[in-house]
Amino acid sequence: MSGEFERIARIAASLGPRARGLGDDCAIIPTGKGRLVVSTDASIEGTHFRLDWIDHREAGWRAAASALSDLAAEAATPAGVLAAVVVPAAAGDEEVVALMDGVGDAAAAVGAHVVGGDLSQGPSWAVTVTVLGWAQRPVTRAGARPGDGVWVTGTLGASRAALEAWKRGDQPDPAARAAFAHPVPRIGAGLRLADAGATALLDISDGLGGDAQHLADSSHVAIVLDLDAVPVSPACHEEARRLRISPQRFAADGGEDYELLVALPPSFDGNAARAFRRECRLALTRIGSVGTGSGLRASLAGREVRLSGYDHFR
Amino acid sequence: MSGEFERIARIAASLGPRARGLGDDCAIIPTGKGRLVVSTDASIEGTHFRLDWIDHREAGWRAAASALSDLAAEAATPAGVLAAVVVPAAAGDEEVVALMDGVGDAAAAVGAHVVGGDLSQGPSWAVTVTVLGWAQRPVTRAGARPGDGVWVTGTLGASRAALEAWKRGDQPDPAARAAFAHPVPRIGAGLRLADAGATALLDISDGLGGDAQHLADSSHVAIVLDLDAVPVSPACHEEARRLRISPQRFAADGGEDYELLVALPPSFDGNAARAFRRECRLALTRIGSVGTGSGLRASLAGREVRLSGYDHFR
Numbered sequence: 001m002s003g004e005f006e007r008i009a010r011i012a013a014s015l016g017p018r019a020r021g022l023g024d025d026c027a028i029i030p031t032g033k034g035r036l037v038v039s040t041d042a043s044i045e046g047t048h049f050r051l052d053w054i055d056h057r058e059a060g061w062r063a064a065a066s067a068l069s070d071l072a073a074e075a076a077t078p079a080g081v082l083a084a085v086v087v088p089a090a091a092g093d094e095e096v097v098a099l100m101d102g103v104g105d106a107a108a109a110v111g112a113h114v115v116g117g118d119l120s121q122g123p124s125w126a127v128t129v130t131v132l133g134w135a136q137r138p139v140t141r142a143g144a145r146p147g148d149g150v151w152v153t154g155t156l157g158a159s160r161a162a163l164e165a166w167k168r169g170d171q172p173d174p175a176a177r178a179a180f181a182h183p184v185p186r187i188g189a190g191l192r193l194a195d196a197g198a199t200a201l202l203d204i205s206d207g208l209g210g211d212a213q214h215l216a217d218s219s220h221v222a223i224v225l226d227l228d229a230v231p232v233s234p235a236c237h238e239e240a241r242r243l244r245i246s247p248q249r250f251a252a253d254g255g256e257d258y259e260l261l262v263a264l265p266p267s268f269d270g271n272a273a274r275a276f277r278r279e280c281r282l283a284l285t286r287i288g289s290v291g292t293g294s295g296l297r298a299s300l301a302g303r304e305v306r307l308s309g310y311d312h313f314r
Numbered sequence: 315m316s317g318e319f320e321r322i323a324r325i326a327a328s329l330g331p332r333a334r335g336l337g338d339d340c341a342i343i344p345t346g347k348g349r350l351v352v353s354t355d356a357s358i359e360g361t362h363f364r365l366d367w368i369d370h371r372e373a374g375w376r377a378a379a380s381a382l383s384d385l386a387a388e389a390a391t392p393a394g395v396l397a398a399v400v401v402p403a404a405a406g407d408e409e410v411v412a413l414m415d416g417v418g419d420a421a422a423a424v425g426a427h428v429v430g431g432d433l434s435q436g437p438s439w440a441v442t443v444t445v446l447g448w449a450q451r452p453v454t455r456a457g458a459r460p461g462d463g464v465w466v467t468g469t470l471g472a473s474r475a476a477l478e479a480w481k482r483g484d485q486p487d488p489a490a491r492a493a494f495a496h497p498v499p500r501i502g503a504g505l506r507l508a509d510a511g512a513t514a515l516l517d518i519s520d521g522l523g524g525d526a527q528h529l530a531d532s533s534h535v536a537i538v539l540d541l542d543a544v545p546v547s548p549a550c551h552e553e554a555r556r557l558r559i560s561p562q563r564f565a566a567d568g569g570e571d572y573e574l575l576v577a578l579p580p581s582f583d584g585n586a587a588r589a590f591r592r593e594c595r596l597a598l599t600r601i602g603s604v605g606t607g608s609g610l611r612a613s614l615a616g617r618e619v620r621l622s623g624y625d626h627f628r
Contacts, residue, residue, distance in 0.1 A: 023532065024388075024454050024455055024456070024532070025353060025384040025387045025388055025454075025455065025516055025517065026351045026352060026353040026384050026385065026387070026388045026390065026447075026452075027351070027352050027353065028349050028350070028351055028388075028449070028452050028454075029349070029350040029351075029352060030349070030350075031345065031349065031350060035342050035343070035344070035345065036342070036343040036344075036345060036350065036446075037340045037341070037342055037343075038340060038341050038343060038352075038394070038396065038429070038430065038444070039339060039340040039341065039396075040354075040396040040397075040398045040430060040431060040432050040442070040444050041398065041432050042398040042400060042432050042434045042436075042442065044400055044434050044435070044436040044437075046436070046437065047434055047435050047436055048434070070339040070340050071340065073339045073340070074338075074339055074340045074342075076340070080352070082352065082353075082444065083354075084354045084355065084356040084442045086356060086358055086440065115352070116352065116353060117354060118354050118355050118356050118442070120356045120358050120361055120362070121358070121361050122356075122358040122360070122361055122438070122440065123358075123360065123437045123438050124436070124437050126400065126436065126440065128354070128356065128432070128442035130352070130354050130396065130444040132350075132352060132446075133340075135342075138340075138342050140338050140339075140342075141338055141339065142338070202339055203339065218337065218338070
């Protein structure tokens with residue numbers, strides 16, 4: 001095993017043009033347009049991923065992509081990524097380099113550079129990714145107004161389908177595995193939705209139920225969801241069947257889809273949605289509405305249902 | 315044990331005015347003067363601290379102060395602090411709140427706010443602190459020029475003295491314990507040294523030997539240190555005696571003092587140093603010089619000595 005400084009040199013060499021200005025105490029970031037937006041997210045082996053499920057490179061991609069998803073949810077343009085990596089004593093250099101390779105690819109995929117990080121020894125793998133971006137009009141989760149529509153990008157449930165298969169000891173469906181190992185932060189979609197007048201925006205990391213509840217709480221409104229309208233990933237039908245629940249229910253209770261949940265004003269209509277889909281090459285589906293009052297109500301096949309949020313502590 | 319969201323609410327309530335705008339996906343930071351400077355640092359239980367040595371509040375302070383020290387070393391003014399905390403399953407809410415209380419105090423002590431964070435479950439305690447600041451003239455470690463003097467703030471060796479006592483199973487000297495548990499990031503001193511024309515600046519986190527080597531490598535110069543001049547903390551005399559090495563050697567091989575190592579032009583003389591000490595109420599001692607060539611040379615009592623850097627991987 002190499003020492004810390006040789007490892008940093010190897011990582012910098014491997015990252016090549018995907019990194020910028022490593023090796024000082026701090027990263028110095030050029031000022032961009034608008035306000036500075038920043039978020040930090042830990043990915044812990046055993047809590048967020050297992051290395052018998054995904055490899056080191058995928059763990060690095062997933063950690064960076066999930067942090068970058070927070071910038072998408074703020075309608076920010078990514079500028080820099082920092083990764084603090086905790087490495088077990090027995091790990092080899094090539095594993096550290098592979099993990100940072102995944103971080104570098106996820107940053108490069110959204111036009112950002114790895115600008116800094118930290119390397120420590122610890123009991124198991126962990127990577128805490130901090131992302132910085134610039135937003136001309138940051139969209140928080142606090143601005144939804146009664147009368148707005150509630151929409152979601154992409155499809156839901158595939159990431160949970162992979163988890164359920166792994167926990168059972170099976171290999172997941174390839175599309176489900178890809179959703180878990182290689183999530184795509186919806187940066188372009190976030191910017192496009194802000195331009196379209198989004199009043200509140202967040203990414204679905206705690207499950208549709210949990211995040212719709214956050215939206216209701218932060219915006220001081222009621223959210224009413226029609227689960228029949230939820231766009232379900234085909235990859236989760238089989239897993240839902242095994243659990244004897246509907247695919248809609250399975251998808252809505254899942255976590256870590258990293259799609260965007262967005263409130264859009266009543267003027268955002270079917271034509272606007274079609275334009276979004278064409279430009280972003282991404283599904284956008286109306287799944288509910290914003291009302292006065294508070295809390296979350298969801299219905300499926302005409303019946304009210306209770307959704308559970310996804311909480312890593314439970 | 316509470317869930318993630320209740321814990322975040324408790325932390326936010328406890329932090330009070332020391333935090334700002336928690337609860338969204340991202341922190342939104344007002345633009346300051348100069349360039350954006352950012353750094354991330356992990357503090358891992360068992361690697362960087364032990365909870366039979368210091369308590370949760372001290373662990374939080376120390377983690378944040380060591381990250382803020384990187385801003386001091388760039389001559390940046392702190393703006394925001396983010397903390398990604400990993401909590402063992404058996405931990406209680408009050409321990410998490412105490413740790414974040416220490417983070418909040420360290421931020422408040424330098425005029426910064428806690429602007430975001432993350433809470434995860436993991437095998438042991440860890441806190442990764444990301445700090446953001448603004449620098450009108452960031453000073454890197456790459457600008458030292460032959461002819462410059464090499465200076466250091468404060469005194470060295472106390473943090474190592476505490477570690478040596480704990481490892482032996484003893485209680486450390488109170489001043490040594492305070493140096494380890496409650497380091498003070500040298501923010502004001504960093505700004506003052508930049509104003510005084512500092513050509514290179516870094517904090518001593520890897521020991522004087524390790525960090526002087528970094529300075530030589532980054533600036534493509536030779537560094538010559540006179541260890542007889544090194545300002546040694548009185549708290550390390552006893553520990554040096556036990557190890558049968560000189561206090562200068564003990565202090566220079568120690569780590570995590572978080573004092574500043576700075577290259578200053580020849581025009582920075584004794585009068586300038588006295589003005590610094592008076593204004594910053596902090597020692598500033600010339601311990602060497604910058605020469606042409608490369609590498610680090612150190613002498614003690616007329617003999618050349620080899621210094622070892624402090625590497626958490628070893």
